[in-house]
Amino acid sequence: MSYSYLSHLECPQCGEHYSAEVVRQLCTCGSPLLVRYDLERLKTEWVKEELSNRNPDLWRYHELLPVVEKEHVVTLGEGMTPLLALPRLGEDYGISTLLMKDESLVPSGSFKARGAAVGVSKAKELGVTGLAMPTNGNAGAAWALYSARAGIEATIVMPQDAPKITRSEVALAGAKLYLVNGLISDAGAIVAREVADKGLYDASTLKEPYRIEGKKTMGLEIAEQLGWEMPDVILYPTGGGVGLIGIYKALQELQELGWVQGPLPRLVAVQADGCAPIVKAWEEKAERSQFWPDSVTAAFGINVPKALGDFLVLKAVYETDGVAIAVSDAEMSTEQEKIARLEGSFICPEGAAAFAAARKLAQSGWIQPEDRVVVLNTGAGIKYPDSVQTDPPLLEIGEFI
Amino acid sequence: MSYSYLSHLECPQCGEHYSAEVVRQLCTCGSPLLVRYDLERLKTEWVKEELSNRNPDLWRYHELLPVVEKEHVVTLGEGMTPLLALPRLGEDYGISTLLMKDESLVPSGSFKARGAAVGVSKAKELGVTGLAMPTNGNAGAAWALYSARAGIEATIVMPQDAPKITRSEVALAGAKLYLVNGLISDAGAIVAREVADKGLYDASTLKEPYRIEGKKTMGLEIAEQLGWEMPDVILYPTGGGVGLIGIYKALQELQELGWVQGPLPRLVAVQADGCAPIVKAWEEKAERSQFWPDSVTAAFGINVPKALGDFLVLKAVYETDGVAIAVSDAEMSTEQEKIARLEGSFICPEGAAAFAAARKLAQSGWIQPEDRVVVLNTGAGIKYPDSVQTDPPLLEIGEFI
Incomplete structure (x- = not known):
């Protein structure tokens, strides 16, 4: 029994293999790298029944994670978030089994914590002492916090318009924080220069292979929480798309292990709809997306005009007979309120986008009433105070309602 | 086997018993009521080993909770929050085992969700259709959200200065929200009138017996997570004090069941130190506290000038050889930053107060280096954006660091 069954890194584009024992960013061909495990050996040495006695966090799947030595794990207790039944909202959509995977219940209030936990842990194991990344806010917050716990110095660059609270998280964690009067792609250019100048570890989305492994655990948890039966549909708000790539990878690994069927x-x-490069590519049956100019949406986390892993996202959608779909900011806002009123959950705008898409796909018939549908809420609504406007009556002492 | 081993309600002041099958607020003597279970029967019918196969939420302890029928449970997946080792902070304090029970990982980002989950579930079971409560913000947010999920109409009154984000949570959930230009005690007067006028269920702190039961699960979880061994010290930021009362009650019940020893x-x-009625009472060896005039602190959740359950809090402290201690807002702020930098966690000011107290008690020798110490962080720092000030450099496109 090994703590991890990590084998090597593989390029999904040119097929090249690399050692996972040293720092490696992209493939020499420019593609992101994927982590491979010795699933054949794992199959003979591990049974899923062992899981029930493990802690309810993502490290319960340590055999399928890239950290080789347990003492390198940097954890804040992330993972095993609720898979909640939403019967009243489901009725409203005309779906009998509507489930929310609620990623608001993780450190920093965003699913970005999963990628950061595994990414930072592996960086620590590889001896990294300084890293840098561009972010739309939440990923930077998570990486800054986990880096602090790991004793790694982080440099974070985010758009000026990123959620304000994420600035506080980065600064409080003691990371170096810079704003840019532009988009995440502009922040990326600044980080690239800083990485080259200072010899830092580049923690940009998919420029290191391990963040996907953290996100992958969402797929592992969904499968375990459904008793190792797969749902029919999973909806995911897509910016960089790492979560979708990760969920797809997780389910494929579980298939190879024989833990899920069908x-x-x-x-x-x-x-x-203000930033829909993947949707456009999907409509054109293209393999890759094109840069989306002048992108704009209140769902800041999915304002990513061109994702490095776009071809992996599109592949996951094509190969599972999925779809790519865009919704408006107004639809998100309506859906956010609907979910709070019917189900008592204050979700983030990105999560609301995924729910709005579920509603549309149920209306169009693409989702059938008997489908088992899982929607990812990627973060807590409380990180987006401006998404709700209130104007309650103010009473003076001695006044009554 | 019953889902719940609920027996009756008991007055801790005059000893009177009441049925738990109908709505009951306070004892006729004015005291809060406590929920009692048939622990003798439970002892013979349930073993703690059964817990390992249950979901990681607070309903895993349903035998020790007051909801009789499983279908009345209103859940958003709350509970089984991490008990995190903080080795670097512990070293800074000179404590070898410092643990944080991290209540930021619950719905609405505050431990108030526990009380709301159990309180609202029981209210639903009792047939309640409308409730009202005063709040310093977080409890109102949690009760509004769970009430929405339960289909109960909630009326929430909070001070104008309560954390802004909690207004959004209450409003989005569709509850009736009012602000008062005063303190939680002023909000309480407004709620009392509304309850009397409209015949609503009074969900004010300790005016219904079930919120304690939700909070109690923090104590159950700490015991389970430590392998049914008790820690030496638990520190808890105290406003209304329900959590402390609940933890004390939980550990007593576990003692009676024989699950914990010693x-x-x-x-x-x-x-x-700007609102320390319990500390003053403890210093005077009093049984009850007195109203603290002109109370003020940035840790808004513990700005409670007079708690209805003060005598229960003081009893828990006296009977366990504990202490009551006040810290300054400056100490909280310093500690909040320290924890983020050393351990990567962005905690709330109330949680930071408890850590600041741990530091002081370790310095004074009241906490010994070998003590196993658990500190409650009662909520997520992201709910308090104003607790951190940042002024990061702004780069234009084309500029570099």
């Missing part, structure tokens, strides 16, 4: 769920990539 | 942990009630 067809994979249809994967749905949800975008905002 | 002395109870020393319980520490932590307050802000």
Whole structure:
């Protein structure tokens, strides 16, 4: 029994293999790298029944994670988030089994914590002492916090318009924080220069292979929480798309292990209609997306005009007979309120986008009433105070309602 | 086997018993009521080993909770929050085992979700259709959200200065929201009138018996997570004090069941020096506290000038050889930053108060280096954006660091 069954890194584009024992960013061909495990050996040495006695966090799947030595794990207790039944909202959509995977219940209030936990842990194991990344806010917050716990110095660059609270998280964690009067792609250019100048570890989305492994655990948890039966549809708000790539990878690994059977769920990539490069590519049956100019949406986390892993997202959608679909900011806002009123959950705008897409796909018949549907809420609504406007009556002492 | 081993309600002041099958607020003597279970029967019918196969939420302890029928449970997946080792902070304090029970990982980002989950579930079971409560913000947010999920109409009154984000949560959930230009005690007067006028269920702190039961699960979880061994010290930021009362009650019930042995942990009630009625009462060896005039602290959740359950908090502290201690807002702020930098966690000011108290008690020798110390962080720092000031450099496109 090993703590991890990590084998090597593989390029999904040119097929090249690399050692996972040293720092490696992209493939020499420019593609992101994927982590491979010795699943054949794992199959003979591990049974899923062992899981029930493990802690309810993502490290319960340590055999399928890249950290080789347990003492390198940097954890804040992330993972095993609720898979909640939403019966009243489901009725409203006309879906009998509507489930929310609620990623608001993780450190920093965003699913970015999963990628950061595994990414930072592996960086620590590889001896990294300084890293840098561009972010739309939440990923930077998570990486800054986990880096602090790991004793790694982080440099974070985010758009000026990123959620304000994420600035506080980065600064409080003691990371170096810079704003840019532009988009995440502009922040990326600044980080690239800083990485080259200072010899830092580049923690940009998919420029290191391990963040996907953290996100992958969402797929592992969904399968375990459904008793190792797969749902019919999974909807995911897609910016960089790492979560969707990760969920797809997780389910494939579980298939190889023989832990799940039958067809994979249809994967749905949800975008905002103000930034929908993946949707456009999917409509054109293209393999890659094109840069989306002048992108704009209130769902800041999915304002990503061109994702490095776009071809992996599109592949996951094509191969599972999924779809890519865009929704408007107004639809998100309506859906956010609907979910709070019917189900008592204050979700983030990106999560609301995925729910709005579920509603549309149920209306169009693409989602059938008997489908088992899982929607990812990627973060807590409380990180987005401006998404709700209130104007309650003010009483003076001695006044009554 | 019953889902719940609920027996009856009991007055801790005059000893009177009441049925738990109908709505009951306070005892006729004015005291809060406590929920009692048939622990003798439970002892013979349930073993703690059964827990390992249950979901990681607070309903895993349903035998020790007051909801009789499983279908009345209103859940958003709350509970089984991490008990995190903080080795670097512990070293800074000179404590070898410093643990944080991290209540930021619950719905609405505050431990108030526990009380709301159990309180609202029981209200639903009792047939309640409308409730009202005063709040310093977080409890109101949690009760509004769970009430929405339960289909109960909630009326929430909070001070104008309560954290802004909690207004959004209440409003989005569709509850009736009112602000008062005063303190939680002023909000309480407005709620009392509304309850009397409209015949609503009074969900004010300790005016219904079930919120304690939700909070109690923090104590159950700490015991389970430590392998049914008790820690030496538990520190808790104390406003209304329901959590401390609940933890004390939980550990007593576990003692009666024979699941834990030996002395109870020393319980520490932590307050802000701008609002320290419990600390003053403890210093005077009094049974009850007195109203604290002109109370003020940035840790808004513990700005409670007079708690209805003060005598229960003081009893828990006295009987476990604990202490009550106040810290300054400056100490909280310093500690909040320290924890983020050393351990990567962005905690709330109330949680920071409890950590600041741990530091002081370790310095004074009241906490010994070998003590196993658990500190409650009662909520997510992201709910308090104003607790951190940042002024990062702004780069234009084309500029570099």
